[in-house]
Amino acid sequence: MSVIQTRGLSKRYKDRWAVDRLELVVEQGDIYGFIGQNGAGKSTTLKLLCGLARPTQGEALIFGKPVRDSVARRRVGALIEQPGLYPDLSGRENLRLYAALLGLDNPERQVGEILKTVGLSPKEKKPVRHYSMGMKQRLGVALALLGGPDLLLLDEPINGLDPEGIREMRELLLGLNRERGLTILVSSHILGELSKIATRYGIIQQGRMVEQITAVELEQKCADYLHLRPSQPEMAAALLERELHLKRWEMRPEGEIRIYEAADTRAVGQVLAQAGIAVEEMGLHRQDLEGYFLERMGGNDHV
């Protein structure tokens, strides 16, 4: 059973579709990296999944139940945009209030444990308004973890964290996923960091899902490849496949051929030259994850 499944999920604000017929599937145990440009609809999607916004069309299921199902809701912890914290109260008191809202047994003990889990001191008394950005982010994650959820929805959880904080957050999320079996949906702009933890990715653009791909598939797609731009692409591709027995190659829409297996550049050039096919461009390419995402989103715009 999918932990999250959306069917044609759409949200319209005035004259703009923030989320447009989104099909998103998150499986049990996934760390799902949700990627998209600013304004692509990531936060709106998370709000729809949390019930903070109502869909204009379509539906979202969590643990197979509608978002509004109270039992399913109790299994979800969320950190949407900035952590929502009362600035005049201490971090502990904020958690204590949330524990009261959840109706937890023995809240003091649970709050103390969660604070330790996210690396904050349970004895910290100062009000949240004096916390650093990193401390607030940790506290936001602590709020999401309170009550022992099975699914975590985290919107930009490493925003404002220093490198050490980012590393700690990564280890925390990995630990929660491995040790407690938590399914985590995390949106982030820091793709390099995301690629260290995600097991599945969803790329969203203008409210629509461009691609959902597992980390393994992505790894294969991002492997080194030989690219060439011949004058007659279709003929060249057929020739190379026949002559060099190529199996892993693809034809790009712009007429570029990519060969993902070890191929001798000289042999490729020779085969094409003998057939009278001119090669405008040829070279080895190494693509990283960020490059792949940028390419899928249609250019080098800011992610």
Next chain:
Amino acid sequence: MFNMLRMDLRRLFKSRSFYIILSVTAVLLVMVTVMAYTVADPEMMDAMEAQGAEITESDRVMSEYIQNMSQLDLMHETLGSGFLLVMTGIGMTLFVNGDFSSGFIKNICCVNLCRRNYVLSKITLAGIYSGIITVLSVLLMLLVPALIHMYPAPDSIARILQYTFWMWLPHWAFSLMAVALVLLTRNTTLGIILSLVAGSGLTAALVGTLGRLLRWPPLEQYFLAAVVKGVYTPESGIAPIGIALACTITWSAVYGIGSLLLMEKRDI
């Protein structure tokens, strides 16, 4: 809903704004009582006149009027002026808007998708908030005059309790209006300004004027049913008590339903 109310109560007693509102209310009441004492004391009037202050006949009449006040007279002259309404309105505005300005509303609504529970919790809390302010004010108005050796004619405990109850109802209804305004504007400044405007009676006057133009029933009287000058509690008999209760319930229902609609229809 009870978990939410429990959370709200805990937050209320932990928040600084609540104690600031109570302190400001207490200080203002002490100041007003001291000023009333100053005016009521004939020796003080003479001393002021000797210092060159112009004391007119109306000042002497006022002084005599205050001297002859009962405890309830003094209480109502001080509390029935609308300032308690303003304090309650500002207090509830700060409290409810704290959910939105801090973003904690996201946590609340993630856990509890039934927005009705949020509104019901705030309605109950508004009753508790206005009750605390009303009771504190009544107690201070009994205590402070005695501390400064001002002894208005005593009233029976039963009448004072009755008065406290009838003062509490419109303040509860008024704080519900503040809740509705915050849910509408989601803005502290606007909420406070609207509370001041409404607490000063401007809303009642506007509704009254509009009502007269459109030949509606005298709605503004219902706004003011329990806080009009000289009426401490509804006159004995079922009808006046019924009217005051019906007004409170009606306005509470209007603001409660308004709040619910505002929460249900808008995204967080």
